[in-house]
Amino acid sequence: MEIKSYLNSKRQKVEKALQKYMLQSSDPFKEHIEAMRYSLFAGGKRIRPILCLAAAAAIDDSPKVEACLLPTACALECIHTYSLIHDDLPAMDDDNLRRGKPTNHTLFGEAGAILAGDSLLTWAFDLLSQSEITSLSPEKQIAITNIIARAAGPLGMVGGQALDIANENREFPFDTLRTIHRNKTGALITSSIQAGAVGAGAAADKVDKLTVYGNKIGLSFQIVDDLLNATATTEQLGKAAGSDLDRGKATYPAFFGIEETRRQARQAVEAAKDSLQDFDHKAEPLRALAEYIYIRSN
Amino acid sequence: MEIKSYLNSKRQKVEKALQKYMLQSSDPFKEHIEAMRYSLFAGGKRIRPILCLAAAAAIDDSPKVEACLLPTACALECIHTYSLIHDDLPAMDDDNLRRGKPTNHTLFGEAGAILAGDSLLTWAFDLLSQSEITSLSPEKQIAITNIIARAAGPLGMVGGQALDIANENREFPFDTLRTIHRNKTGALITSSIQAGAVGAGAAADKVDKLTVYGNKIGLSFQIVDDLLNATATTEQLGKAAGSDLDRGKATYPAFFGIEETRRQARQAVEAAKDSLQDFDHKAEPLRALAEYIYIRSN
Numbered sequence: 093m094e095i096k097s098y099l100n101s102k103r104q105k106v107e108k109a110l111q112k113y114m115l116q117s118s119d120p121f122k123e124h125i126e127a128m129r130y131s132l133f134a135g136g137k138r139i140r141p142i143l144c145l146a147a148a149a150a151i152d153d154s155p156k157v158e159a160c161l162l163p164t165a166c167a168l169e170c171i172h173t174y175s176l177i178h179d180d181l182p183a184m185d186d187d188n189l190r191r192g193k194p195t196n197h198t199l200f201g202e203a204g205a206i207l208a209g210d211s212l213l214t215w216a217f218d219l220l221s222q223s224e225i226t227s228l229s230p231e232k233q234i235a236i237t238n239i240i241a242r243a244a245g246p247l248g249m250v251g252g253q254a255l256d257i258a259n260e261n262r263e264f265p266f267d268t269l270r271t272i273h274r275n276k277t278g279a280l281i282t283s284s285i286q287a288g289a290v291g292a293g294a295a296a297d298k299v300d301k302l303t304v305y306g307n308k309i310g311l312s313f314q315i316v317d318d319l320l321n322a323t324a325t326t327e328q329l330g331k332a333a334g335s336d337l338d339r340g341k342a343t344y345p346a347f348f349g350i351e352e353t354r355r356q357a358r359q360a361v362e363a364a365k366d367s368l369q370d371f372d373h374k375a376e377p378l379r380a381l382a383e384y385i386y387i388r389s390n
Numbered sequence: 391m392e393i394k395s396y397l398n399s400k401r402q403k404v405e406k407a408l409q410k411y412m413l414q415s416s417d418p419f420k421e422h423i424e425a426m427r428y429s430l431f432a433g434g435k436r437i438r439p440i441l442c443l444a445a446a447a448a449i450d451d452s453p454k455v456e457a458c459l460l461p462t463a464c465a466l467e468c469i470h471t472y473s474l475i476h477d478d479l480p481a482m483d484d485d486n487l488r489r490g491k492p493t494n495h496t497l498f499g500e501a502g503a504i505l506a507g508d509s510l511l512t513w514a515f516d517l518l519s520q521s522e523i524t525s526l527s528p529e530k531q532i533a534i535t536n537i538i539a540r541a542a543g544p545l546g547m548v549g550g551q552a553l554d555i556a557n558e559n560r561e562f563p564f565d566t567l568r569t570i571h572r573n574k575t576g577a578l579i580t581s582s583i584q585a586g587a588v589g590a591g592a593a594a595d596k597v598d599k600l601t602v603y604g605n606k607i608g609l610s611f612q613i614v615d616d617l618l619n620a621t622a623t624t625e626q627l628g629k630a631a632g633s634d635l636d637r638g639k640a641t642y643p644a645f646f647g648i649e650e651t652r653r654q655a656r657q658a659v660e661a662a663k664d665s666l667q668d669f670d671h672k673a674e675p676l677r678a679l680a681e682y683i684y685i686r687s688n
Contacts, residue, residue, distance in 0.1 A: 115544060120569050124552035125544055178508060183500035202481035206504065207552045210476060213508065214543035217515045221536035230528035237535060238519035245512035246413060246423055254422035254505045271418050 095380040099142065106141040109162040110169060113219055127200040127208035128215070132173050135191045140172050140284040141165030143309075143381065147288030147302055150368075150375040160227045161291045164236055167216040168284050171244050174212035175253070175280075177205050184257060185339070192330035217241070228291055236287045243283030252276030261340035269342050277317070278310030301367050305378060308364035313385050315357040318343040320388065323350065361386040393678040397440065404439040407460040408467060411517055425498040425506035426513070430471050433489045438470050438582040439463030441607075441679065445586030445600055448666075448673040458525045459589045462534055465514040466582050469542050472510035473551070473578075475503050482555060483637070490628035515539070526589055534585045541581030550574030559638035567640050575615070576608030599665050603676060606662035611683050613655040616641035618686065621648065659684040 114132060117125040144165045148157050180187040180195040181202060188198050197205035220237045223230070242248060252275025259268060285306035289299045320329060321336045322345045336343050344353040364382040368375045412430060415423040442463045446455050478485040478493040479500060486496050495503035518535045521528070540546060550573025557566060583604035587597045618627060619634045620643045634641050642651040662680040666673045 120553060120566070121544060121549040123556060124549055127552075128544060178504060181501075181504065183504060203479075203555045204552070206476060206479065206481060207548050207555070209508075210511065211544035211548040211552075213511060214539055214548060218536060218539035218543055221532050221539055223532060223536070230532045233532050234519050234521060234528045234535075237532075238516060238521070241512055241516035241519055245516055246419060246426060246509035250505050250509040250512060251419040251422055254425075254502070254509075255418060257501045257505070258421060268418070 093376045093380045095377075095384050098377055098380065099137075099384070102142045102145055103138050105145075105158075105162070106138045106165055106169065110166050113163060113166050113225065115215070123200075124204070124207060124211065127196060127204050128212050130199065131177050131190075131196045131208065132170065132212065134193050136169065136173065138169060139313075139385075140168040140281060143281065143306075143378075144168055144284040144288035144291075146377040146381060147285040147306075148292035149288075150302070150371055150378055151289055151292035151294045151298060153374050156227070157292045161288060163219045163222065163225050164228075164240075164287050164291060165284075167219040167240065168280070168287070170212045170216035170219065171240070171249075172280060174209040174216075175244075175249060177209040177212070179253065181205060184253075185335070187332060187335070189331050213244075232291055232293075235290050239286050239290065240280075240283050243279040248275050248279035248283075249277075252279065256341070259342070264342060266347055269344070269347065273311065273314040274307075277314040278307060281310035281313060282306030298370075301370065304367040305364050305382075308360045308367065309382050309385055312357045312360035312364065312382070315344045315353060315360065316385060316388050318345055319350065319353055319357065357386055391674045391678045393675075393682050396675055396678065397435075397682070400440045400443055401436050403443075403456075403460070404436045404463055404467065408464050411461060411464050411523065413513070421498075422502070422505060422509065425494060425502050426510050428497065429475050429488075429494045429506065430468065430510065432491055434467065434471065436467060437611075437683075438466040438578060441579065441604075441676075442466055442582040442586035442589075444675040444679060445583040445604075446590035447586075448600070448669055448676055449587055449590035449592045449596060451672045454525070455590050459586060461517045461520065461523050462526075462538075462585050462589060465517040465538065466578070466585070468510045468514035468517065469538070469547075470578060472507040472514075473542075473547060475507040475510070477551065479503060482551075483633070485630060485633070487629050511542075530589055530591075533588050537584050537588065538578075538581050541577040546573050546577030546581075547575075550577065554639070557640070562640060564645055567642070567645065571609065571612040572605075575612040576605060579608035579611060580604030596668075599668060602665040603662050603680075606658045606665065607680050607683055610655045610658035610662065610680070613642045613651060613658065614683060614686050616643055617648065617651055617655070655684055 110132065114129060115125050117129060145158055145161060148161050176190060177196045179185050180190055181197055187195055189195065196208055200208060217237065220240065221233065252272050256272045256276055282303060285302050286299060289302045321334065322343065361382050365379050368378060408430065412427060413423050415427060443456055443459060446459050474488060475494045477483050478488055479495055485493055487493065494506055498506060515535065518538065519531065550570050554570045554574055580601060583600050584597060587600045619632065620641065659680045663677050666676060
């Protein structure tokens with residue numbers, strides 16, 4: 093399967109949907125909505141929305157199912173974008189560069205960036221709960237909303253970020269690093285997969301298997317991010333390279349070295365693909381996505 | 391009707407529900423959840439949850455309806471609390487005192503406070519979308535979630551706060567002040583009323599009338615807040631008095647003077663009560679709440 097053309101085609105659908113569902117910048121909140129739009133349309137890879145659509149397609153690859161999950165896919169990207177805006181703030185990681193562009197707060201100020209993040213997060217739940225833009229049943233909508241809220245909140249993404257910040261410049265055991273990664277990065281990725289599966293009407297055992305898939309690619313995604321931060325240049329990354337080390341953050345390479353880290357990423361990819369054994373050809377995109385996430389590390 | 395004992399009784403129910411539905415502080419996110427709990431249990435008046443329950447009771451005052459709306463009521467308080475934490479941040483209003491206690495960031499740091507706010511907001515949507523803790527139908531749950539998300543986001547509360555921050559130390563027309571107030575304070579208050587009404591199964595015309603009620607008490611609430619900020623002491627308020635003036639914020643008293651401002655607050659209360667003309671005795675608490683909100687100003 094040609095993963096690049098698959099990604100391009102899905103990314104275009106997601107972009108179109110984001111343009112459709114995101115607010116237009118207009119009075120009286122012109123500047124605020126501009127701040128939201130700036131980061132949302134700053135060139136993200138749209139991995140989470142694409143994972144959501146690919147998981148749905150692994151269950152039911154009809155255009156109708158894809159269409160009814162586009163608002164969900166967009167909501168996931170809004171949440172991811174808000175998390176980047178807040179992570180980049182001076183009080184957090186204090187980053188000036190993201191995707192090769194100035195971070196939100198360098199353009200809109202700290203208050204503007206905090207509020208842009210708050211609004212993207214809230215808008216995500218607005219999208220998830222609109223009934224006019226999807227043919228998902230209310231049962232499915234509420235189930236998906238809960239999956240995503242749980243993953244994005246104190247027991248998931250935000251909890252992981254809080255633990256990450258609290259442990260900067262501290263020695264801590266590998267278990268803590270695993271907890272940080274699982275929550276900060278893994279939870280939202282897994283929820284993207286679960287949301288797609290539930291939206292497409294997957295049976296419980298299929299949801300479970302896709303959850304394993306999500307956990308494993310979430311892990312490999314974060315390991316590869318750690319690798320790239322340690323080995324790539326700022327120009328390649330579009331954000332500050334080596335910043336983890338500068339900031340005294342523990343990473344997989346710091347615990348295991350580069351080679352063993354790469355091996356563990358590979359192992360996670362294999363485990364992700366193994367979890368799809370009971371799935372047919374409709375899961376090909378998920379299999380290819382697992383490889384794609386790994387391949388960034390080479 | 392004895393508003394004080396009514397408020398006490400409802401407040402106790404809300405406190406109990408908040409204790410039940412809020413996360414306990416435990417590993418691995420102990421400190422983070424403590425930061426959330428600190429502000430959530432810092433002695434708020436629980437006005438929004440009570441308005442939600444009172445609006446529901448105006449339609450159907452059975453205990454069953456109240457019970458199924460308690461998670462909604464708690465979610466509203468989580469959103470209100472998050473908004474206070476973020477408003478108090480150094481990059482925003484830079485307040486050190488709230489309800490007579492240190493603000494969140496003075497205890498948990500800026501990063502900790504930003505994340506505590508993020509998690510309270512996300513947890514609100516988790517509560518709104520849990521199916522095990524309410525007998526609301528998924529249809530009603532999703533409708534309520536959308537009402538609240540819309541009110542709390544870029545076209546409501548956060549938009550209003552962004553406009554407020556952007557206009558500090560600027561001259562602007564009264565229309566802008568009205569837009570700030572309507573969104574920053576009014577939107578979430580109105581949505582509390584609407585959520586209660588929809589949860590209780592109100593017909594569309596009743597929801598419309600309760601929406602007018604919500605808009606009017608939201609207005610009087612904010613006018614009274616402006617009055618108190620201008621006339622009360624820091625000790626009376628539990629937060630910095632006169633801070634609006636210090637910060638170059640436009641307020642009702644700045645536009646109209648104290649007496650005319652008080653007259654407008656009174657007018658809003660009358661309009662709120664007028665909107666309840668078609669409601670029977672079950673709306674007594676709402677009528678009394680409108681008076682209670684006004685009475686703070688004297």
